[in-house]
Every structure is written in C-alpha cells, then in structure tokens.
Amino acid sequence: xxxxxxxxxxxxxxxxxxxxxxxxxxxxxxxxxxxxxxxxxxxxxxxxxxxxxxxxxxxxxxxxxxxxxxxxxxxxxxxxxxxxxxxxxxxxxxxxxxxxxxxxxxxxxxxxxxxxxxxxxxxxxxxxxxxxxxxxxxxxxxxxxxxxxxxxxxxxxxxxxxxxxxxxxxxxxxxxxxxxxxxxxxxxxxxxxxxxxxxxxxxxxxxxxxxxxxxxxxxxxxxxxxxxxxxxxxxxxxxxxxxxxxxxxxxxxxxxxxxxxxxxxxxxxxxxxxxxxxxxxxxxxxxxxxxxxxxxxxxxxxxxxxxxxxxxxxxxxxxx
Numbered sequence: 466x467x468x469x470x471x472x473x474x475x476x477x478x479x480x481x482x483x484x485x486x487x488x489x490x491x492x493x494x495x496x497x498x499x500x501x502x503x504x505x506x507x508x509x510x511x512x513x514x515x516x517x518x519x520x521x522x523x524x525x526x527x528x529x530x531x532x533x534x535x536x537x538x539x540x541x542x543x544x545x546x547x548x549x550x551x552x553x554x555x556x557x558x559x560x561x562x563x564x565x566x567x568x569x570x571x572x573x574x575x576x577x578x579x580x581x582x583x584x585x586x587x588x589x590x591x592x593x594x595x596x597x598x599x600x601x602x603x604x605x606x607x608x609x610x611x612x613x614x615x616x617x618x619x620x621x622x623x624x625x626x627x628x629x630x631x632x633x634x635x636x637x638x639x640x641x642x643x644x645x646x647x648x649x650x651x652x653x654x655x656x657x658x659x660x661x662x663x664x665x666x667x668x669x670x671x672x673x674x675x676x677x678x679x680x681x682x683x684x685x686x687x688x689x690x691x692x693x694x695x696x697x698x699x700x701x702x703x704x705x706x707x708x709x710x711x712x713x714x715x716x717x718x719x720x721x722x723x724x725x726x727x728x729x730x731x732x733x734x735x736x737x738x739x740x741x742x743x744x745x746x747x748x749x750x751x752x753x754x755x756x757x758x759x760x761x762x763x764x765x766x767x768x769x770x771x772x773x774x775x776x777x778x779x780x781x782x783x784x785x
Contacts, residue, residue: 469538473497473525473569474546475518478649479589479642481508483544483692484518490696495538497523497547508649525569531576535584542699544587545573548619551653552593555615566618567625574629574637585636585699586626592643592684592710592750594620601714602753605641605706612747623706630704638698643710643752646772647688648779656685656773659721660780667728675738679717684751686711687772690765697761707761710752715769723773 470487474480475496484494498504500522509515523530525547548566549555555562570588577584593616594609611617623639630637650657665671686709694709721735757763767775 467491467493468541469493469495470542470544471495471497471534471538471540472544472546473523474548474589475520476505476508477546477550477651478508478647478688479645479692479695480544480546481512481514481649482647482689483546483695484509485512485514486692486696488514488517492542494518495534495540496520497525497534500524511649525572526565528572528576531572532580535576535580539581540584542585542587543573543577544589544695544699545570546589548589549615550591552613552615553653555613555618559614562614563618563621566615567621570622570625574625574635577635578629578633582633582635585704586638587695587699588622588626588637588639589695590623590626590639590641590706591616591619592641592708592752593747594623594641595750596747598750601749602712602751603708603710604753605708605756627706636699636704638701638704639706640695640698641706641708641752642691642694643684643686643708643750645686645688645691645709646776648776648783650688655717656720656776659724660776663721663724663728663730664780664784666730666734673734673736674721675736676717676721677738677740679721679735679737681747682714682716682749682751684710684712684714685720685769685772686765687767687775690767694757694761694763697763701761705760707757708752708754709757709763710754711765711767711769711772712751712754713769714749714751720769720773723770724777727777 496518549562596610596612626637646656
C-alpha cells in the first residue's frame with residue numbers, strides 16, 4: 466500500500482523537488498496551496514510532475530482545515546515547507562511574518578497530536594536562526610541569536626517542534642537548511658538574481674548589477690540534493706534535528722565575480738546600493754554537516770563552485 470505524504474509550500478523550489486523524490490519512492494503526494502491565491506505550478510510543470518501531484522487548498526492558520534485534511538487523506542508524513550521566507554520582507558512585515566511562521570506550526574502539531582500522533586512531521590528550520598555566532602562552524606548545539614524578524618519566527622517554530630517531540634513523544638524532525646539554490650528558485654533570492662541579471666548583462670540587455678552588502682559570507686548548496694536529507698529524516702526510527710549544509714562559506718562578492726568571469730563581464734558592472742543593505746547582517750556563516758552525513762548517510766560532495774556551474778548551465782539552457 467502506498468504511503469501518503471503532504472507537502473505545504475509545494476509551489477516553492479524545495480516543495481517541487483521533494484514531490485519529485487517522493488513520487489520516485491512510490492508515495493501518493495498531496496500538495497497544499499492557499500485558497501483564493503493563484504496556483505503557481507511552474508516548478509511542478511518544469512519537473513513534469515504536475516499531473517502526478519494532487520493539489521488541495523488549505524490555510525494553515527485555520528486549524529479546522531488541517532484537521533479535515535488529516536481525516537480525509539490520513540497521511541504518513543507531513544513536510545512543512547510553508548513560510549514567509551524572505552528575510553528582507555520580514556523587516557517590512559514583522560508581525561505577519563511571525564504570526565504565519567509560528568501559528569501554522571502550532572496548528573499542525575496540535576492537529577497531529579489530536580488526530581494521529583504517529584504522523585511524522587518535518588519542519589523546515591533555517592540557518593538564519595543562529596544569527597551572530599561566536600564559533601564556526603555552526604553545529605546542532607550552537608546557540609541561537611536571530612537577527613531578523615524572519616529568523617526570530619523560525620527560532621520560535623523550531624523550539625515549538627522540539628517541545629512537542631519531547632513532551633508528547635511525536636516523530637518531529639527539524640532540518641536546519643543553509644542557503645540552497647536551484648533553477649526553480651524565485652528571482653528575489655540572491656543567487657537567482659545574480660544569474661538572471663548577469664545573463665542579461667552578457668547579452669547587452671542590462672548594464673549594471675545592483676547589489677547590497679556583498680562582503681558577507683554564506684554557506685551555499687544545491688537544493689535537489691538538500692531535499693534528499695528531508696526525506697531521510699522522516700525515515701529514521703528516532704526523530705531529531707540536523708544541519709543540512711555544504712560545510713564551507715564564500716563571500717557574495719566572490720559569487721558575483723565568478724559568474725561575471727564565466728560570462729565575460731567586467732567586475733565594474735557590479736555596483737553597490739545602500740538601499741539594498743539590511744538593517745542587521747550576519748557577517749559569516751557556515752555549518753558542520755557531520756551528523757547528517759553519519760546518521761542519515763546523506764551523500765553531499767559538491768563545492769559551492771560546482772553548484773554555481775550547475776545553476777549557470779541550467780539558466781543558460783532555459784534562457785529565451
């Protein structure tokens with residue numbers, strides 16, 4: 466009998482790649498969308514799985530809708546990828562960001578506890594929770610010091626999941642994913658923006674790439690491989706939390722210049738705008754993926770430049 470998995474945030478890059486992986490493992494996949502909002506299924510269509518995923522409207526802020534969903538589909542696993550995930554937007558809309566990113570998780574956990582405590586839950590936590598860290602690399606035991614409304618909301622949701630796991634013996638695992646990119650990434654995210662606008666500059670369609678603080682350092686990885694870790698977490702007999710990362714960091718400037726060099730663009734085409742700076746910023750961040758590799762047998766060997774090469778090749782292939 467097929468297992469059933471529900472994915473919230475199905476229209477994002479992680480949701481699409483995770484749906485593809487689950488279908489390959491013979492799951493029935495239910496994808497959640499928001500009522501009265503346009504369904505952007507471009508990612509599912511790009512992976513040619515749009516006909517294989519069942520899309521259902523569900524507002525995670527309404528607990529009664531989640532309860533009805535669980536009673537109807539009786540899922541084995543729930544992957545919670547839905548969130549207001551833009552750090553930049555969270556400074557503009559801090560209350561709405563905190564409300565959705567925390568209340569939705571409470572509703573899911575309470576519904577599982579009530580309907581079927583055997584349902585396994587994956588919660589998408591974020592490396593942004595760690596913020597200003599004293600020691601690198603970050604590990605699962607590092608102290609959290611969030612520096613944005615988004616990071617604060619994710620930290621609250623993260624500890625909520627730990628509370629339910631420890632208090633009610635529920636199978637809840639949190640994946641702390643560091644920056645991970647793919648062709649399906651939305652254009653508002655840094656690497657996707659760099660790739661798309663750099664290609665425009667190389668074709669003479671744009672003159673300058675405007676950026677904010679590009680001297681900060683980040684840990685970047687390849688999204689299709691990161692979702693494999695999500696799946697593996699819910700296959701473990703004992704739930705816990707894992708860092709999913711490449712284990713190295715690079716300045717955003719180095720990323721820009723690498724792409725520019727690949728496309729034959731002079732570095733002077735990169736211009737800094739003070740308006741694109743964040744109110745607070747993490748200077749450097751990279752994680753230790755030892756636990757995920759050893760306990761999940763997660764195989765990840767790509768360097769950041771390997772990832773950039775894959776992303777650029779796919780962007781050029783699909784550039785119209």
